[in-house]
Amino acid sequence: MRIPVSKASRLVAAISTLLLFTSAAPADVTDVSPTPSTRTLPLGIDASGSVPVSLRWDVTTIYSFPPAPSVVTSTAGRFRLGTRGPVIATVSTQVMASVPPFPFGVPETVSVLENLVVPASVISAALEHNAPRILYERTFGDDRSITTATGTVSLHLLSSKSGEVEALRVDLHFEGGAALRVVQRGATLRPVADIAYQGAGRVEWVWEVTTGGSSAGEPIFRPLHRERRRLDAAGRTRIRGPMLPTAMTGLRLVRLRFVDPRARFTVEPIRYLVRDSGDDESETADIELLAPEPGAVLEAETLFSWKEVPGASVYVLQLLERGSNVQAGSNLASGDVEPIESKPRTVLATDPDWEGALVVGLMIDGETTRASLEPSQWRHLLPGHGYRWRVTALSAEGELLSRSDSRPLRTGDAPTPDTAPSD
């Protein structure tokens, strides 16, 4: 039987229409945009090693009629030396993302994440050719789509010293080295971060702590302290965090988050548990300090005095490190770089309650409630420096009877008295 052409055409049209309504329509990929679009490879570390790069491909699609769920896919990525240069390597990892159905003709963008590792061989090949950059490209499309699109990331081969800072590792812990602490309520606790990084430049980070009860559910981190510093090419630095809240009992999480530039990893939070002490603080009532007044300037004849504690065998007067010039009120003017092995550098702590290491002390008989520093002790003190002082009362057995609050004072600009060590 011979079917007329017109009938055949109508039959084909009908079948086509039927197929169109019974199968999913393809999604046309119209644009691919990578983030970041440029990236400096950290050759300052070791160009013979592979370099991981986190990428996000934003793929824009438009459905043909009728709309239906679809998947956009890129089967492979390619490394090139220059836009029209040769392909020097191929990444066979397939990346894909589902595209939900949406109205016909409305563009929709889906994100595809890729953890790319730039192989050492690719970097070495670029170095051999003195190529200033490597291009990495991917082509996205639906397997039934008519159109595809290609996105390109430019990977610059530059020494990291001219690039931005990138944190490599962060050793986050509390003072003393532990990553988990149980402290009594009201204790002084600060986090410390040892950071290994590459490059040089300005870095901003924020210390965050969980709100009171949220650590028993979904943790809610709130910012505790923001800081911005310029790091030189030292490669390592140590930063001290703010004093952590310990007024209320419970478990809290602390973390360090890099804001600008962002780290390519998340710093795992450390934890501390605040517990009620077995001893109520009223059992060791504070010693009342009499003189000098808070903020006074320490001089050779400055007389420290306090109220007597019954049963005290000795008093210990202590001057504690407080960070330089706390009253200056800002950490903004603090030094840019704090190499991990340099001697501790004074910082402008905004936290007036911070009490640091013992600088100098004096042991006094329990019958006496006033004392002055000995001339030999001035060699430990810096001029124009902020300290805190406090008094502790001990029994004849050396047990703590009572302790005062600490009170701020500072030394004058002139070295008083002149007791420079004669080596």
Add this chain to the structure above:
Amino acid sequence: MRGIGRCARCLALLLLLCLLPAVAWPSVEPPPAVLLDADATRAPDQPFEIELPRDWRGEVALELDRIDVTAWCALDDWFLRFTPPVPLGTGAHELVLLEVVRDGSVRERGRWSFDVRPALGAGLELGGGGTFTTRPDDDGLNDAPSRAHGALDAEGHASFQAEGTRIEANAIAIYDSNGERVFDGRDVHLGEYQIEASTLTSRASEVTARLGHHAPTRETLVTQALRRRGASLEVGFRELGIRTTGFMIEGSDQLGGRDLGLGLDDSDDWIAGVDLEGRRPLGNSWEFGLGFLYLEGEASDDGGGLSGLSGDPRTQRGSAWSARGDLAHTGGRLNLFGEYASSDLDESTSALAQRDHAYHLGTSLRPFRALRIAGHSAEWTLSVDGTRFGTHFRSLGAAGQTRDRKGATARSQLYWRGLGVDLTYGHERDNVEGLKILPELELNYGRVATHWNPDFELEAEVWKWIGRPSVRFDAAITETRVDSDPADLLEQGLLYETSSWSAGAGLGFARNRFSWGVGHLEAADRVRSSALGDERTRVSEAYAQYSIGSVSLGTHYRVDQRRKRRAPNRRVHLLQGDVAWAGTNGLRAHLNATFERGREADVENQRSWWLSGGAQWNVPLGDPNWPDLSLGIDATWFDRDDDLEGVGDVDRYELFMRLHLGWTRAWGTLR
């Protein structure tokens, strides 16, 4: 690694120049005092007797752990006797004898370190707590954990002392019914624990074994935070000044390395090694030190790494070692140091094994012993050092071809006590030989910092209101220069030079329980590139803190602006406020409010509110042997509209009620 180049020859010359004046210095050291019965360990109440040298002319001062104890000393002829007024605490102490000369100068005439250990003792301290939390209400939790939540924690510290042996153990354990959220899928989290045993095998040597969470050896060999545990054994020979440590540490995301990058980058397994260090005095105020480090372990698989030798992700395992030495003047006048390092890594994806070398030489010099400027003392230190890494850039395309990386640093630092001025100038060079696209870089930087506190009497009424002032200023300049070949890389913006400066100042006031202040920082980074833009940073902040009676108040405001050419401007405001109240009947409460607002490209696109508060009542149970019981309530409200983060809106609150039991007790003579 290639032969010693020009950089190394310059360094050798500098070392020689620094060494010559040091050798030429006349050095007449006064004879030291002698501590009689100078045992390495002492009883808590054991008196000290010191024989003074016969040339003693000044006053005597004695410091124990920086605490002056002269008042407890008795001088009998040439013998000084110090009897501790209270038993000294268990552990390490240091005693320093000083001679205070009539002109006010102080000379150190003796320094002794010792451990205080009771002959026999034991101690046990246990603490524990339990918390039951229920959440009566919440909103906005997509994946809410259970409403009732319990947690138990236990902490123990035990110690035992017998003659020269001491054993200590610490442990923390936590059970959490939400453990799968908090502790990586585990309900019970055995937190950090450590067992340490040390014994004096003789008066001259000591052995210490550690098991659990601890840093294996010196700080420069960093191991990263969590789940870092292992075992180490340390042997010290006091008279020889030698200490050696062997260790094996496993952990997550570890980092091993020294300044040169020697080490293994261990991401998930173990690293083992031995560290040997010795230090001996040479007389005439000179001493020398030698060190050796050997590491072996499973190497990185995540691509991270250190500068220098390690961190190759293709390696499965490897080993590395370094030898170092230094010669130092005890007065800090001159220090010479050097280190040679080598690593040998097995690669998993290549037939090539990677063998690297590096060295590091340096010196620091303080030219003047007692420098005075305008009547005030000053310290001036010069330092230079150089490094060279072998096989830093290695060619896979042409096996055997390597390119070294070399760097050099020179630094001058002057601290003048007159105005607390700290001046620093530094110069760094860093380059890789023979790679045109990695040009030689120069980094110059200078920094000046000072702080001023008026030490005169501020009698005007206004100062009594606003408090005593203090001022600090800090400025820095940095410049990066590039010697590029070919030069068109600069023109294309693929290489760029930078210069930056920053200046910050802080002004603060303090009066009794009230303090307040302001600070400001201006910084600019100029990038000489057509492809990249300059950046300008401006940060301002202000704070105030006040306490009256049982209430303390604090507030802090900070605004951070960044203007970057070819990028949207960004401004972030952060406002914080805290109120805390401690009542008399075990009642206490706190309230914290934090607000952060971000603007980018002059469009407000981020706004976050945190509001949290709580109250707690410590129930008086009357008997001090009973646990502490407290009842509490916590509430958190969190609202975020955060386009910057790309996570969309969050609006939720949570209300918690808590019952907490806490208990701590100690027994024994050791704590």
